Amino acid sequence: MSRWEPDARGRMIGAAMDLFAERGFDQTTASDIAERAGVTERTFFRHFSDKREVLFGGSEVMEKTTYDATLAAPADLTPLDAAMAGITAASSLIGDRRDFTIRRARLITANPSLHERELFKLATLTTAATNALRERGVPELMASLAAHCAATVFAVAFERWVASAEPLSLDEEIKQTATVLRSLL
Amino acid sequence: MSRWEPDARGRMIGAAMDLFAERGFDQTTASDIAERAGVTERTFFRHFSDKREVLFGGSEVMEKTTYDATLAAPADLTPLDAAMAGITAASSLIGDRRDFTIRRARLITANPSLHERELFKLATLTTAATNALRERGVPELMASLAAHCAATVFAVAFERWVASAEPLSLDEEIKQTATVLRSLL
DNA sequence: CGAGCTATGTCAGCGACTGACATCAACAGT
DNA sequence: ACTGTTGATGTCAGTCGCTGACATAGCTCG
Numbered sequence A, B: 001m002s003r004w005e006p007d008a009r010g011r012m013i014g015a016a017m018d019l020f021a022e023r024g025f026d027q028t029t030a031s032d033i034a035e036r037a038g039v040t041e042r043t044f045f046r047h048f049s050d051k052r053e054v055l056f057g058g059s060e061v062m063e064k065t066t067y068d069a070t071l072a073a074p075a076d077l078t079p080l081d082a083a084m085a086g087i088t089a090a091s092s093l094i095g096d097r098r099d100f101t102i103r104r105a106r107l108i109t110a111n112p113s114l115h116e117r118e119l120f121k122l123a124t125l126t127t128a129a130t131n132a133l134r135e136r137g138v139p140e141l142m143a144s145l146a147a148h149c150a151a152t153v154f155a156v157a158f159e160r161w162v163a164s165a166e167p168l169s170l171d172e173e174i175k176q177t178a179t180v181l182r183s184l185l
Numbered sequence C: 001c002g003a004g005c006t007a008t009g010t011c012a013g014c015g016a017c018t019g020a021c022a023t024c025a026a027c028a029g030t
Numbered sequence D: 001a002c003t004g005t006t007g008a009t010g011t012c013a014g015t016c017g018c019t020g021a022c023a024t025a026g027c028t029c030g
Helices: A008-023 A030-037 A041-047 A051-055 A059-072 A079-095 A098-109 A112-135 A140-163 A170-183 B008-023 B030-037 B041-047 B051-055 B059-072 B079-095 B098-109 B112-135 B140-163 B170-183
Strands: none
Touching: A008 A030, A008 A041, A008 A051, A008 A098, A030 A041, A030 A051, A051 A098, A051 A112, A059 A079, A059 A112, A079 A098, A079 A112, A079 A140, A079 A170, A098 A112, A098 A140, A112 A140, A112 B112, A140 A170, A140 B140, A140 B170, A170 B140, B008 B030, B008 B041, B008 B051, B008 B098, B030 B041, B030 B051, B051 B098, B051 B112, B059 B079, B059 B112, B079 B098, B079 B112, B079 B140, B079 B170, B098 B112, B098 B140, B112 B140, B140 B170
């Protein structure tokens, strides 16, 4: 797959996370990452469209999962429940690898520029759920609001999941958060 | 105020919006903006921490307004209503200058990197409302969820306000959107 | 009119990112 | 085993975003 060792991409991701944790994001150059991974700066930018993207590998998969699972949810679910089903399906993609995900989350919250990118990725999930809901026949405004609410539940639950020392599963955290959300109105 | 003409900052904002509209954000260099505004590139970066910030001038004011108005809302309001009061107060800061705001919004949605920044600014409003709610004695989780919901209403309502040809006021749009949100649950 | 403050100009330099071109490993077909 | 093709990588030069250090011009105040 690569000119020398295999899995250049994986090595770059690992090198980046190590370096970000050691020195911080801003103090790490793309060239640093590439060097530790045994490749060139140029090949780093062939794999990742920019320096931040090295931490956001699986996001297209999550987007597609969100869309598919929202669309495939039982027909009798409310818009909000369908969107929740979509987002929950996507969340199960990361709920497993707990320590990797948490390590990554800490790096992200430590850097505004990475935080920005994460908000953007979350917005793509919202859009995916919105599109799927519209496909289900939900009117525009309601689709958008339901998708946003589901994304909110995910974001807040994820934050708590990361912060808690002895944790529930991410799924459980989401369920509890969703319950509180419903009690708001 | 400036070495030559007054209101260098205002001229840079105007120049940036014109150039972004003419050639697009990526095809406009910071030096281009500075030149059209009659200043140096260095001066541009003294006024704006980065190239995107030229479109996000009033955001600290909106953040403070959100916090203050959420905190100052009548004590008998629910968390969601208090947060809505805060965000609505902030929205009135832009609801006036409609064509400027819409022109700006179109530039932002046309460019992912600007969109990223806008999501970040919206997140700061959410945080401001969350903090104010906590100050009101609302428990953490509920505060966070209420603030997120209020921000969602604002974001969705704003999007519709920008898209509509013959529009309601932004306030009206927010009220209608909030009603639909409540009907979701 | 001189002292000091502040906004601006000038210059040098790093790091993010890109386009163009050369190169190397693996693989397919002969 | 030989060769042509393909795809990932290396090399190089260059643009642009952004910053630190220092010089300078305008304003204010005594």
